Amino acid sequence: MLNKRKEMTSGNLAFAEAMRQVNPDVVAAYPITPSTEIPVKFAEFVANGMVDSEYVAVESEHSAITACVGASVSGARVMTASSANGVALMHEIFPIAASFRAPIIFGLVNRSLGAPVNIHCDHSDSMPERDSGWIQIYCEDAQEVYDSVLLAVRLAEHEDVLTPVFVCQDGFITSHCYEPVELLSDEAVKKFVGERKAKYPLLDVDNPVSYGSFTMSEYYFEIKRTQIEGMNNVPRVYKDLTKELAEYTGREYPALDAYRAEDAEYLIVIMSSATGVVKDVVDEMRERGIKAGCLRVRFFRPFPAEELKKLAKGKKGVAVLDRSASIGGTAPLAAEVKSALYGLSKRVPLQEYLFGLGGRDLYPRDAEKVFSGLMENDYSDTARYIGLLEKDEENGGN
Amino acid sequence: MAGIDLKELTKKQNPLTEGHRMCPGCGAPTAVRQALMAVEDPVVVVGATGCLEVSTTVYPYSAWRVPFMHVAFENAGAGISGVEAAHRVLSRKGVAREKIKFVAFGGDGGTYDIGLQSLSGALERGHDFTYICYNNQGYMNTGAQRSSATPISANATTSPAGSVIPGKLQRAKNLTEIVTAHDIPYVAQTTLHDPMDLIAKVKRAVETPGPAFVNVLVPCPLFWKIDSADQMKVCKLAAESRFWPVYEVTEGKHVLSYKPKNPVPLEDFLRVQGRYSHLFKKGRERMDLVAQGQADVDREWERLLKKCAG
Amino acid sequence: MSKPKCWQDVPPATIAWGASALDVETGLWRSMRPVLDQNKCISCLKCWLQCPDSSIKTSEEGRVCGINMFFCKGCGVCAQVCPVNAISMHQEADFTNEKREHGEDPGRVAGHVK
Ligand SMILES: Cc1ncc(C[n+]2csc(CCOP(=O)(O)OP(=O)(O)O)c2C)c(N)n1
Ligand code: SF4
Ligand code: SF4
Ligand code: SF4
Ligand SMILES: [Mg+2]
16 A cells, blocks of 8 residues: 655646645646646646546636535535636635535645736735635645645644645646655555545534524624634644654654754744755754754644744744745734744744745845854844845945 | 325424514515425525515524525625535535535515625635525615616605606616526416415525526515505516516526416506505596506516427 | 523534524514404415414314414514405504513523623
């Protein structure tokens, strides 16, 4: 059963392959770059009888997520994918899905939100959804995308969690680049994910329930509290799940991926695919005797605040690199990190950076410069920009 | 009506129970009761945001004896699509019962306006469901605003009758014909003038495989400014004045279900409703608008007759 | 049905149990009351078909046999559609001394939130 196979594949195709193996009951999706390949590939599986699923080729993302909610509440296992404007169009329905405790698995292929129109990666599409009540997992590479889909199915459907999951990957960088990915056999996936057992399926006509009630201040607060409880249970449930999957794959993924961080003096906190560059730079600096380290935030919701606090405690300097802005406020990752570190009795110096908007690459020299800044005790009150075209006097010409 | 035994129906449990919070005399709950009365298989209902949804699901209570889901305002068509798709798989797997009927209810706002795209998509994809628009000709849940189903000259809160503008300036759009253009197996239009007509039409709609649509004109006593007892009386005037033709379209074929023997003038329908009272104000009558309304009705009726003829 | 008293009692997923509104006494809204004259009634079921609040009671044989005052909102639709005037409308105030059983007052659904 464990006969695994290694394939050159991309993040999108790895997601689609995981979908095929999970064999969800319903997929309702709508094309948008860079996630289009996922529904296209899945439609092909359906057309060729490789899955038992119903594919609902809806007329918009709003209808895609609505149909997913309807199907999920009915008791079906449901998956979909989208990016950028598609995600934004679904915005209204995300909190409803979470409140319905609909364990939908969502392939979110990160792309910047217009205007201007830009099809490349940043996290401006997923970050506005951080308060929608969904779990958010950010993957570094295609292998992690594949493994995370399997984990997400079990996590979302766990009785103590019952919360939908965004499995995020960086548009084009992860979604379209081919790399070797180890895939499990169909039987292994089947065994790991099992079947969904819904507790109050809408289709149970003998025990009718109503979803989506109207409630003013009488119970709204209490219903939200039950959602918070589901989210609070994620770390405990997830810990066991990633161990269980590791028995098949040999790979375990913590909520917070610490790279040479424990004994580090200087840390960069970052997410998703750009982590690779930082890790390389960390290795290089270590060779030069500098105690650099990296923390990759894999779960943005629930945010691994305790782990982060523990690992950042006592560091000489921390830099947080955000791939989306919160114009007029603190960028999402920096806000979380700062809030997590608030409880430390000794303040850790921290510098915020914005990088990679609209798909701009992060280079090793950028990460080196960030570490140098920390080492030189060079901090500013406001966020700094990496790779931004500045006026001559600031960056020495362009 | 052939095949429907009312006495037998009294033994059936109501899909929509008493204890809901719709206003006294509201046409919507009457329409829902009658619509689902003769459906034999178990029914799953999806509702769009609006008076019906809000007033039947005041947490922690629900007046739905059948499974019910409300997601949002503009997406009842998509919601029922997802439920119906799930049913196809789960009944194949033996997890859900095989015979279940799917019915969506949307107000005119949730159907003519904000939900039109979602409905159109669901019709085009051919899901096996029935969509019932309970059409009170305006946004009641938010306080009687105009919709694209609001008739010309009606006084609504976003098309108020003022000293300069005499209520809504635009005609209502013909949604029933827009839906018909989707070439679905069954489309019908009716009102609360005769319960047997609605009961039979919905029964037919639900039993037709594939998508079906029923547009039911229902009074909102608050907006129409009629007495709470008068829902049937006003609906009869709507049918008899030919303001609201009662017909069905089966596999593309138009058939009149009710042809008034002695049609009453549109004015009779308008006069009983406070939302048109500005047209009949002493000394400031706007009989020109009444005549214009009548001309619209006559023209639409002729068009419909032509469709019925062939 | 007992109402949730704390967040732990709240069923998951915004769920309400089917037909639970049967606890809600909408009859409290009534300002006019329909009175049925059984002697006049021909049991044509017109009132039963048209009542927006399903408040016309029928017997096992399918005959109209009364009006459910726990739910009836007094809209007058039944009286209006009756072909033989078997239902008449009266001021609710005339019945104030009548003893009746109370269910849940819809106006006090939020009673636990003070
Ligand atoms: C996206 C969105 N926009 C606006 C609203 C506010 N809203 C709720 S119900 C409603 C009107 C409903 O009208 P209709 O569909 O005709 O149903 P009715 O209330 O008349 O029964 C509006 C505007 C909403 N809930 N969602
Ligand atoms: S406002 Fe109108 S449509 Fe809404 S419940 Fe009241 S009568 Fe019915
Ligand atoms: S409408 Fe009148 S006659 Fe007919 S059943 Fe009701 S009370 Fe009896
Ligand atoms: S008065 Fe209205 S609510 Fe009461 S029984 Fe008659 S129709 Fe029903
Ligand atoms: Mg309306």
